[in-house]
Amino acid sequence: MKLVFxxxxxxxxxxxxxxxxxxxxVVVVYTQPDRPKGRGQELALSPVKEAALxxxxxxxxxxxxxxxxxxxxxxxxxxxxxVGYGQIIPQAIIDLPPYGxxxxxxxxxxxxxxxxxxxxxxxxxxxxxxxxxxxINAGLDTGDMLLKAETSIGPEETALDxxxxxxxxxxxxLVETLDGLLAGSIARVPQTDADxxxxxxxxREDGLIDWNQPATVIHNRARGFLPWPGAWTTFRGVRxxxxxxxxxxxxxxxxxxxxxxxxxxxxxxxxGAATAVELLEIQVEGRKRVDAPAFLNGQRLSxxxxxxxxxx
Numbered sequence: 001m002k003l004v005f006x007x008x009x010x011x012x013x014x015x016x017x018x019x020x021x022x023x024x025x026v027v028v029v030y031t032q033p034d035r036p037k038g039r040g041q042e043l044a045l046s047p048v049k050e051a052a053l054x055x056x057x058x059x060x061x062x063x064x065x066x067x068x069x070x071x072x073x074x075x076x077x078x079x080x081x082x083v084g085y086g087q088i089i090p091q092a093i094i095d096l097p098p099y100g101x102x103x104x105x106x107x108x109x110x111x112x113x114x115x116x117x118x119x120x121x122x123x124x125x126x127x128x129x130x131x132x133x134x135x136i137n138a139g140l141d142t143g144d145m146l147l148k149a150e151t152s153i154g155p156e157e158t159a160l161d162x163x164x165x166x167x168x169x170x171x172x173x174l175v176e177t178l179d180g181l182l183a184g185s186i187a188r189v190p191q192t193d194a195d196x197x198x199x200x201x202x203x204r205e206d207g208l209i210d211w212n213q214p215a216t217v218i219h220n221r222a223r224g225f226l227p228w229p230g231a232w233t234t235f236r237g238v239r240x241x242x243x244x245x246x247x248x249x250x251x252x253x254x255x256x257x258x259x260x261x262x263x264x265x266x267x268x269x270x271x272g273a274a275t276a277v278e279l280l281e282i283q284v285e286g287r288k289r290v291d292a293p294a295f296l297n298g299q300r301l302s303x304x305x306x307x308x309x310x311x312x
Contacts, residue, residue: 001078001099001178005057006030006065010047011167012083015104017051018171019081024178026057027075030068032086033061066090079181081174082136091138099181101136104170106163108132108148110196113141118166119159120199123224125216127153129162131170133177135188142196144188147180149173156246158226202229209233211258211308215247215275222277233308235260239285240307248276258307267292269307 002025005016020026029052037044045053052059062068065085069092072080079099082089094101107117109132114120121129130150137143149169153162180186207229209218222231222245231242252270255261259270267279283289 001025001182002027002076003178004028004030004072004075004077004080004097005048005052005083006080006085006089007048007083008032008046008086009084011106011163011170012048012085012104013051014167014171015081015083015174016048017055018175019178020055020057022175022178026055027077028058028060030060030062030065030085033063065093069093069096072096079178080136083170083174089136094136094138102146102174102177102181103134103136103141103143104174105132105134105141106166106170107199108150109134109141109145110191110193112199113196114199115201117199118163119202119224121224122153122157122159122162123221125220127155129153129166131166131173133170133173134191142191142193144190146177146186146188147173156223158223160226204229207232209242209308211269212272214273215271215277218271218277219245219247233258235284235305235307237309241283241285241289242277242279242281243283243289244281245277245279248278250276252276256306258309260301260305260307262296262301265293265296267296 003019005019005026007016008031016029029048031046031048034043034045036042049059065087072093073096077097079097080101082101082103089101105117107121108130112121128150130148132148133146135143135146151165151169177186202225207225209231222242225231233240248268251274252259252268255270257270257272261268268276269279270276279292281289281291282295
């Protein structure tokens with residue numbers, strides 16, 4: 001096929017590479033404009049732009065793709081592929097390619113429509129996830145489904161573990177989808193809105209821990225929200241990030257939810273429903289990320305230490 005590719009994040013790179021490797025003609029790659037990044041605020045290229053330049057592809061970076069209807073029409077592409085582009089595609093563009101606009105979405109639709117499907121599926125304790133290729137329409141991930149592929153989520157896996165696996169899975173599925181569209185062998189399946197769930201864009205406050213929740217809930221959210229917004233609380237009035245944790249085998253022995261305590265060289269926090277999490281790697285605001293023994297070397301805990309007493 002003659003394709004236009006629209007994408008921005010690292011998640012989209014395997015798909016771009018796969019369609020080129022499969023012999024499709026990518027005439028133009030659209031990606032978000034270069035943005036300031038880091039302390040120096042130097043302009044940074046998106047992962048898709050870096051990949052496109054490496055592959056020798058033309059790159060365009062409009063501030064608003066909705067203003068590019070005429071130039072997209074002039075390309076006369078058979079289809080467009082969208083993977084995490086970061087802008088809404090207007091109907092005037094959706095109507096252009098004869099084979100439509102195909103999206104790789106990182107969930108088993110109609111579950112987890114929205115910007116954070118990987119994070120929310122883990123945070124909600126799902127044990128199976130996957131990718132879906134779908135036709136773009138004017139709604140939020142509401143277009144007809146084409147193909148799906150599943151993968152399991154391990155009990156300790158984080159969004160950083162699952163994301164790359166889904167990216168590779170989606171790349172292969174997209175190539176399979178293009179082949180099927182060309183052959184006329186794919187049936188479009190409408191989504192059932194009644195079965196839909198949402199995965200909204202993450203906010204800083206999503207990572208704030210409610211210590212009244214059971215340990216399993218807290219552990220899942222810590223896995224799902226890595227690296228941002230992360231799982232966080234407060235300790236002695238400052239932010240306290242939990243980078244790695246696991247559900248503790250032993251109950252917290254009558255301690256109130258949020259109580260921070262040590263047993264030997266291990267660090268624990270009491271949770272709701274008489275459960276606890278073991279904190280494996282943490283970071284106090286203004287200090288380095290450390291494991292539990294290193295934290296205990298520098299802190300003398302008291303029976304009154306309670307996580308989340310105040311937020312900053």
